[in-house]
Structure formats: structure tokens, C-alpha cells
Amino acid sequence: MELFTPDAGLLFWMVLSFGVVFLVLAKWGFPVITRMVDDRKRFIDQSLDAAREANEKLTDIKKQSETILAQAREEQAKILKEAADTRALLIEEARAEARTEGARLLSEARVQIQQEKEAALRDIRQQTAQIAIEVAEKIMRKSLTDERQHMELIERMVESEGPHPLPTSEE
Amino acid sequence: MRHHTNYLLTVILLLMMTLLPAHALASNSHSSGEMDVKEVIFEHLGDAYEWHIITWGNSHISLPLPIIVYSVESGWHTFLSSRLHHGHAYEGFHLATEGKYVGKVVETLPSGEVVRPLDISLTKVAAGILINSLLLVCIILGVSSWYKRREVTDKAPRGFVGAVEMLIVTVYDGIIKPSVGEDYKRYAPYLLTAFFFIFFSNLMGLVPFFPGGVNVTGNIAITLVLALCTFVAVNVFGTREYWREILWPDVPTWMKCPLPLMPVIELFGIFTKPFALTVRLLANIMAGHSVILALVCIIFITHSMGAVIGGSLTVVSVLFSIFMNCLELLVAFIQAYVFTMLSAVFIGMSRVKQHG
Numbered sequence: 001m002e003l004f005t006p007d008a009g010l011l012f013w014m015v016l017s018f019g020v021v022f023l024v025l026a027k028w029g030f031p032v033i034t035r036m037v038d039d040r041k042r043f044i045d046q047s048l049d050a051a052r053e054a055n056e057k058l059t060d061i062k063k064q065s066e067t068i069l070a071q072a073r074e075e076q077a078k079i080l081k082e083a084a085d086t087r088a089l090l091i092e093e094a095r096a097e098a099r100t101e102g103a104r105l106l107s108e109a110r111v112q113i114q115q116e117k118e119a120a121l122r123d124i125r126q127q128t129a130q131i132a133i134e135v136a137e138k139i140m141r142k143s144l145t146d147e148r149q150h151m152e153l154i155e156r157m158v159e160s161e162g163p164h165p166l167p168t169s170e171e
Numbered sequence: 172m173r174h175h176t177n178y179l180l181t182v183i184l185l186l187m188m189t190l191l192p193a194h195a196l197a198s199n200s201h202s203s204g205e206m207d208v209k210e211v212i213f214e215h216l217g218d219a220y221e222w223h224i225i226t227w228g229n230s231h232i233s234l235p236l237p238i239i240v241y242s243v244e245s246g247w248h249t250f251l252s253s254r255l256h257h258g259h260a261y262e263g264f265h266l267a268t269e270g271k272y273v274g275k276v277v278e279t280l281p282s283g284e285v286v287r288p289l290d291i292s293l294t295k296v297a298a299g300i301l302i303n304s305l306l307l308v309c310i311i312l313g314v315s316s317w318y319k320r321r322e323v324t325d326k327a328p329r330g331f332v333g334a335v336e337m338l339i340v341t342v343y344d345g346i347i348k349p350s351v352g353e354d355y356k357r358y359a360p361y362l363l364t365a366f367f368f369i370f371f372s373n374l375m376g377l378v379p380f381f382p383g384g385v386n387v388t389g390n391i392a393i394t395l396v397l398a399l400c401t402f403v404a405v406n407v408f409g410t411r412e413y414w415r416e417i418l419w420p421d422v423p424t425w426m427k428c429p430l431p432l433m434p435v436i437e438l439f440g441i442f443t444k445p446f447a448l449t450v451r452l453l454a455n456i457m458a459g460h461s462v463i464l465a466l467v468c469i470i471f472i473t474h475s476m477g478a479v480i481g482g483s484l485t486v487v488s489v490l491f492s493i494f495m496n497c498l499e500l501l502v503a504f505i506q507a508y509v510f511t512m513l514s515a516v517f518i519g520m521s522r523v524k525q526h527g
Contacts, residue, residue: 009297014396026364030311030360033315
């Protein structure tokens, strides 16, 4: 039964060495390792959380950028449309202006032409009258002596000839 | 290529494990003629004052170990065990060859009376404990220094440190945290020390040559001290609720008063727990060592039965020894695991809080 009776000497050595081993390892051995393992676990968990957060942020940013892009595209379309509208408006305005300007110029030109025509006509009429007088003078010189009689005669004749009697010529 | 080398190395190591003791035993049996299996096994399982390393031919190579005894008559004595060889007496001490103290150091008093002095000799098992402790402390402190030199953000360890970390995490996360409960940090160093001490001693016991091969965890003094440590951890730091459940458990009153049936059973349970721890570890390791030794002994017993039977049984015995060694590797881990787990569970039970 020697195997089943604890020996006093062995008990002493075992208590001594196990005690020393326990004290040494409990102070400098296991706590260092378990703390590190726990810390590493926490660190990994944190890293995972951070990665997940970053991923979520990235997705958010992607979504945001997409909306921004869509908005920009919309804006662009709007601006383009506005530009086209403005252009059309401007063209329309310019056209209208041109039309009115043209009309004004035309009417002005017409008035001027009218005036010039009238001046020319008057001129012509005067010249004609002059020529006629001269002609008539030459003719009448032979028959009429009174110039005044000549003029009256001529004017009557001219009036019955010309389509537009000129007010200026009557004076 | 590296894998092949590793396999080869493993096979060679396993063969060495079985053949080295075989060689040692072979020379033993040659010198004494007949082989006493029982004596061989018991000599290995028990303790000795010298560390027998190998017998080569007829010369025994053994390490003499210091004998430290205290005599009530003449005080402390320290001398090497080689002084007591072949029945020699030294300073009134000699090794008993018969009687109650056979194999132990006894003192012959001036009156002629033979008594056993207080003996704290550094015996083979004691030396084994010291060597195992020293190696274990070196290993764990070496590993922990790896952590001291690094930051949390560094990579996890690989190789040997990684393997030790894996074991620590297995025990720490697998046993201590779930079994002990809230105060697991307080008990973790003790439980981890117990686990590694048992596991490492078991492994060293399986190494067949010096400085291994000592039956440390198969010795009752060692398992008793370990179990007593758990006993202290459980009962000294037990909560008030734990003691209430023992002394006044929640059972019908007639079971605890006037005859304290349940309290007696519970009190008895306090002592059966460490006893079970002691015997479980002791018996497992002792049985493993015995079976391996017995299988090796088969080689020498059948040696005299002729070449054919002897040869074939040698092959069988070597194969069985290899199998047993593998099994003992498993047992080395399992017993350390079981001891730690039960200790953790007992500690967890002693930390109970008020119900509700």
C-alpha cells in the first residue's frame, strides 16, 4: 500500500515547488498572457465594428454621391432647357424687333421717297413750267405781248394736263 | 518534404519511447537472470533515493540524490544517497531492507531501536517535481515575455508561443470563464497553473529517459496537494450562500432537524470532492504507466519462449506500446483538463449568490 500513502517528504517538496510555481506564474506568467489575449479579442472586435461602420459610411457616401449626381444631371437638363428657351425667346424678340425696325425703316424710306418724289415732281413741274413758259414765250412772243396773260394761259393749260395739282405751285 | 521528415521523426521518437526502456530492462534481466515484472513496475511507480538513468552491461548509471533527514537525537543530516549503497550505514542511517519501512531511510538509535526520522529527502519524484516546475516556469515565462515585448495591435503569435496560447485560451475560455462565473479572473492563475503543472508533468512522465520518465502525477502526494489546493480555493473563499446550502439546505425540515441528515451528507461531500480529484488523476496516470511497462515487459518474458513466439510477440508488444503511448498522450491532456474543469466547477459552485 506504499503507493497509496502520501510521503511526508514528497508532500513538503510538492507544496514548496507548486507554491513557488503558482506564485511566479500568477504574478508574471498567466495574467500577462490572458490580458493580452483579452485585449487582442477586444481589439479585433473593435476593428470589426470600425470596419462595419466604415462600410456603412461608404455605402452612405455612395448613395449620397449618386443622389448628388442625379441632382446635377437634373440641374443640367433644366439649365439646358432654360438656355434653349431663352435662346428661342431672344431670337423671337430679335426677330420682332427686326420686323418693327424694318417696317419703320421701310415707312421712313417710303416717306422720304414720297418727299423726294414730290420734290422731284415739283422740280420737274417748275422746269416744265419754265420750259413751257420759255416755249410759250417764244411762241407767244409773236402773238402776246403781255406776259401776265401768257402765264395765266400756261397755268391753265398745265393744270388741265397734270394729275396732281400742287398747292405750292398755285402761289 | 518537411512533412515527410516530421512523420519520420515522430515514428522514430515513438519507437525510441518503447525501445529505450526495453533496452534498459533487457540489461536488467540479463544481470539477474529471471525478470520480476511486478518489481520492475512497482519500482517505476514508486519513489527512490537515487535516479536510475540506465544500466549498460553490468554497470548501473544512476544519479545520487541528496538525503535530508531530521533526527530527534542528532538534528539535521544531509548527505548523498550513494553513501547508503549496498546496505551501508552513514551517520546512523541506512536503508531498511525489511519491515514496515522497507526501502526507506531509517535511523538506528543508540538504544538499538530502529525508527523512521523526519525525511524530506530530495527523492526521484521530488527531483522530478523540481525539474518539471523549473521547466514549466521557464516555458511560461518565456511565452509571457513574448507578449511583454509586443503590442495589442501586433499579429497573433505562431509556432510554439501560438501553441501555448491555444492551450491557455482553451482552458481560459473553455473551462474557467463558463465554470467559475463572475470572479473568473481571480481564479484563472491558479486553475491555469494547475492545468499546466498536471499536463506538463504527465507529458514528462511519458518521456522514457532522463530527465523525464518520473511517475510524478501518478504519485498520491502530488495529486493530494493539488486537490487540497482546490479544496482551499473552494472552501476558504466560499460565499455565505455556499455554506448556508451545506449547513441548512433547502430540503424538508425533518431531513435536517433534529437529525442533521442532509448537512452531514453535504459536509461529507466537501471532502469527497478533493478525494475524487486525488484518486482520479493518480489512478489514471498510474494505470497508464503500468500498462506501458507491462507491455514492454512482455518482450523479455517471451524472450525465453524461442525465436518465433518471442519475435512475433515482440512485434505485437511494440505495436501495443506505441498505441498505449499515443493513448497516454491523450490521457495526459484529458486528465489535466478534467482536473481543471472539476476544480473550476467546484469553485463556481462555491461562488453562488443569494437566489432570486
